[in-house]
Amino acid sequence: MSTTTCPHASSGCDYPTGECSGACVSKAAKAKAPSDAERYTRAMIDSDLTTLVRIEQKHNLYGYPPEIVSVGLHAVAEGKNAREAIDAYLAGEQS
Structure with missing residues (x-):
């Protein structure tokens, strides 16, 4: 698994690249995740x-x-x- 930042980091996603599904959410929505x-x-x-x-x-x-x-x-x-x-x-x- 890669330890680099998710390519969708600008949308609030901070999962490692290997874990990111590409369905990142806003920081506000992520707080409720x-x-x-x-x-x-x-x-x-x-x-x-x-x-x-x-x-x-x-x-x-x-x-x-x-x-x-x-x-x-x-x-x-x-x-x-x-x-x-x-x-x-x-x-x-x-x-």
């Missing part, structure tokens, strides 16, 4: 391994168990650092 944490949960339910891997790679969480990836993705959705949230979770700290 599901977070990667929500997309990851849906992909788990649907057994959509391609989407799971793409989301993990996008956030440099590939290879972690799904529970840990979810912790990181929920932190990102709240504007926090994924790695710091994971470290705190593994240390037994409550958020």
Whole structure:
């Protein structure tokens, strides 16, 4: 998967080129779009391994168990650092 910016970046899309479907939306509409944490949960339910891997790679969480990836993705959705949230979770700290 390419890590370059989506060719539709001017429309508000920031997905890696390999993940962009070309159906990018405005920044306002994107704000209402599901977070990667929500997309990851849906992909788990649907057994959509391609989407799971793409989301993990996008956030440099590939290879972690799904529970840990979810912790990181929920932190990102709240504007926090994924790695710091994971470290705190593994240390037994409550958020």
